[in-house]
Amino acid sequence: MSHQCEHEHHDHSPPPVTNSTQSLYEHINFLQVVCLNAVAKGSDNQSACVFKTQDEKYNVSRYLESDADCQMIIHVPFTGTCKLFSIVLRCNRTDGGYSSPKTIKLYKNFNKNVDFDTLSESKDDHHFENPQDIGIGVGIETDVLDDSTFVEHHLPRHIFQNCYSLTLFIQDNWTADEDDLTCCFYLELRGEYTGERASNDAIPLMTVYESAPNPVDHQKLEYEHENMELGM
Known part of the structure; x- marks a missing residue:
């Protein structure tokens, strides 16, 4: 189903609670x-910086920070197929060389090279805007026990079924300055594990490598307020 059809037949009822x-x-x-x-x-482990247990979700001592500019890619493979319901994010506020991430694009079961050039040239399966300045400051050393600093983005469930991987592309930020860095403190994927492991034949071979990020695209995308919730 095309994005155009999705908007024409958009269901404005509240998304199911997770x-x-x-x-x-x-x-x-x-x-x-x-x-x-x-x-x-x-931490020396990149995935441990953003994927945390429920007991550690308030921990801000480990996080990912973008390197050359504001863009970031997180490619998440699963141990089997899943249905995705929502994404919970905890990112940074805008302050002192950091800017809140804005446009986030999602790619389901991406079967091409995972790099900035390829993702920028490929049509995403869904995208949303992370709200401005909802998050925490960088450099805090103690746990931040504030649920309002998390944002849950609900996904169109008919699209994100039979997922064996999800690729997130943080494309730009709210200051429109690509030199302002991005931080991600927490990333949680909610859904249902189907228990069906994908066969080797079902998973395309894919290379993942670093590439110089493209210039930030500042095109404003539609912001669907009903698909975003603050807190947990």
């Missing part, structure tokens, strides 16, 4: 998670 028991944390293939243009802060 909860932390629907976290797909235990079904992520952490050994194959790849983060591009990202520097691990507080």
Whole structure:
């Protein structure tokens, strides 16, 4: 179904409520998670900087920070197929060389090279805007016990079924200055694990490598308020 049809037949009813028991944390293939243009802060393990257990979700000592500019790619493979319901993010506020991430594009089961050039030239399966200045400041050393600093983005469920991987592309920021860096403190994927492991024949061979990020595209995308919730 095209994005045009989705908007023409958009359902304005509230999205189904999710909860932390629907976290797909235990079904992520952490050994194959790849983060591009990202520097691990507080840990040598990039995936551990953003994927945290419910007991650690308020921890801000570990996070990912973009490197050359504001853009960042997080490629998340699963141990089997899943249905995705929502994404919970905790990012940075705009302050002192950092800017809140704005446009985030999602690619389901992306079967091409995962790099900035290829993703920029490929049609996303869904995109949304992260709200401006909802998040936390960079450099805080103690846990931040504030649920309002998390944002849950509900996904169109008819699109994100039979997922064996999800690729997130943080494309730009709210200051429209590509030199302002991006931080991601927490990323949670909620949904349902189907228990069906994808066969080797079903998973295309794919290379993942670093590439120089493209210039930030500042085109404003439609912001669907009903698909975004503050807090947990």
